[in-house]
Amino acid sequence: MKPNGKIALVLLGVTSTLAIGYAQLRSYQSSTQTGGSAQEQTFREIYNAIKSEYLTPVEERKLWEGAISGMIGALNDQFTYYTPPEDNQFDQQELEGKFFGIGATLTPTNSDGTGASITELMLGMPAQQAGLQVGDKIVKVDGEDVSKLTLNNVVRKIRGAENTKVKLLIQRGTAELTFEITRKQITDYAIYTEILPGNVGYLQVRTFYNRQIFDQMDQAVKSMNDKKVSKLILDLRDNGGGLLCGGIYVADAFLSKGNIVSLKDRTGKETVPGNAFDSTCYGVAKAAKTDFTGKMVVLVNRNSASASEIVAGALQDNGRAQVIGEKTFGKGVAQDVISDLPDGGKLSLVSNEWLTPKGTSIHKKGITPDVAVEDNRFPKVVTLEGTGAAPGEKIKMTIGGKELELTADKDGKFTYTQVGERKQPNTANGSRLDLTGDSILKKALEVLK
Template sequence: MKPNGKLALVVLGLTSTLAIGYAQLRSYQTMPSANATPQEQTFQEIYNAIKNEYLTPVEEKKLWEGALTGMIAALDDQFTYYTPPEDNEMDQQALEGKFFGIGATLTPTNSDGTGASITELLPGMPAQQVGLQIGDSIVKVDGADVTKLTLTKVVQKIRGAENTKVKLEIDRGGVPLTFEITRKEVIDYAVYSEILPGNVGYVQVRTFYNKQIFAQMDKAIKEMSDKKVSKLVLDLRDNGGGLLCGGIYVADAFLSKGNIVSLKDRTGRETAPGEAFDSNCFGSARASKTDYTGKMVVLVNRNSASASEIVAGALQDNDRAKIIGEKTFGKGVAQSVINDLPDGGKLALVSNEWLTPKGTSIHKKGITPDVLLEDSRFPKVVTLAGTGATAGEKIKVTIGGKELELTADKEGKFTYTQVAERKPTKEGTRLDLEGDAILKKGLEVLNQN
């Protein structure tokens, strides 16, 4: 059953989502209260001075959000963060796994996180149907240049109300193209599955930050059962985590007994084996007739974090599966989420450390696979940046035996980013069964006696 109740996160980072507005932040008193501490009085006086006397008027919203982020920054903890109202609404859409858009996964085009390029097209969704392709770089949305906007801002512009249209101007290998797309409901998938040659099951968990994961995981496991799969690959690569109970749910689908995870708070108290984290979310596995009991391997890489590491750690410590790939990220803390802040924002606060079934802390250490192997799916990207040239000057460089000519901009700067080529896949699968070294090794391990 799907867990409910208090939300706990074990997530490395959140992807960009859509915002449609923000709630007004509350105004605080303009004069320090009589019983305020010296620190509170100082804060209020500085705030009042900036608001009333600073040469250039500053929005109250900007001041308060700056104060909030500054206070959180004092913790020096990258996993405790405040999400402003406009971004929080997008996060909630990602969490629900349902929104209105075009059905394309985007990644920043530029190294500074700006721009947007297509990395995945959801089958049957508008983006695929109109002819957009993986690798297309989005240049304009409804006539507005988005090449210098953050990915979040680009997504905000692309999403909208159901059945409304959005016009995209894209660059495809230097060729400009324009598409008009009607927005439809997109159900983002957390779990992808297929049957590989030899009746080997393949289940990829893309994210745990999606409430659809529970139903989608059930569907994937049922598919494996219906196909009488006895060998399975669980792929957790590039999965940065999400819901704590989502990670537990996935681990439990492959375990009939044994501990999955325990939490330790600021006092040092550790949860007891099997203690409930939610009404349907427990620290130990519970046997179910739907559990997958066949042979399996788990694939991880350096981007597998948080809930992904909970799953990998539980299956490794319980001797349920061989872990294959790169050493994982190493995020061994969990956040409590305050999602009903008065301004519409959200606070994710690190409140617990989590431990594997053997009591191991993996924070800043990661999980070491049983079989260490470098992820070969994507070629290494070469980036080059320089300055000091004359505006318009041609700079020749040789990379990988190929001579390139770069042109300095008006400030004398020049940059180059190698565009990674997608490897072809065999018909009937989106996976590279030969060139993906970690997947190939996983299949070899499964076929060993």
């Protein structure tokens, strides 16, 4: 039986302090009509004064949006945020792991998070069948330039109703190509597995923000056991977290006893998730015949966060696996999700701090690996910005032995971004993994031997 109760998140994601909107806040307005605290009365008087007397008429919704933005902003907590209705619908698709699209994994093209480039194609899905390739940059969707839109906005435009068509203009090198692709149902896989030379199992958890993770985890571990795998690599790199129960479920697949995680509330009370939280999501490991009991290691990097840190911390504290890689992100709080807001949006509200089995708080600290190895898969990015120069002034500097000349803009500001070249992975023997060039993966194989 899979967890299906109250949703709690341990997710590193993009935050938003946008509006809950007029529909929800009408109830607040009416509740303060008959009195309330001095702060409530002050708020009401300021609101009424702006509505009736401000020189330029203001939409009521904008005032409510500003009020909610300020209220959430006052918490100064990047992990408490409101998701507006349109983004909430997108999040629900991600959470369910099923939607209608083309079957391509996208990442931002630009350093500011905008644009979209293809990094992976799902076999047999429309994008691959149409001839799209890894590295293709999406320039236009149905004739609209998307090169400066955020990645989520690009994805929303590509997804749509089943059997409808989407027209993509792709930049491939110096060429521009047009593809018309029919959307099909896509199942987003949270788990990827492979058998490496020497019958070493490789199990990558790509995200915990996917309800499919429970069944997919069962299938993955069963596959490893059926193939008599005795050594396993659990890869949690670049996994920003997701469902709290997802993290507990994955950790439990490798543990026969011991605590997995505990939660500490605003009063300081610590509890282990159990019946009061979700009848099928326990923070204590239970032995099962389906568990993987062989030798294993866990891979992490600076982008491993939240649920990934719960898993890594549980396996490390219980002495079940060595953790290899970089110090993790350090997101040690959990959010309750209020998803039934009147306007269709949702509120993710930090309500607990979570602790490793040894009672360790990792928030803003991260988990220190047992074997430290720098992740060398991606190029280093050098960025700098400055101000105070005269408009048009030339600024000369040297970075990495390279001489640069920057020009200040009309406000005296200057910026520079340098992205190193990404080396091509050595994917021999049909594996999608670089067994010799990926420094962390290479060290994992050495440790398992």
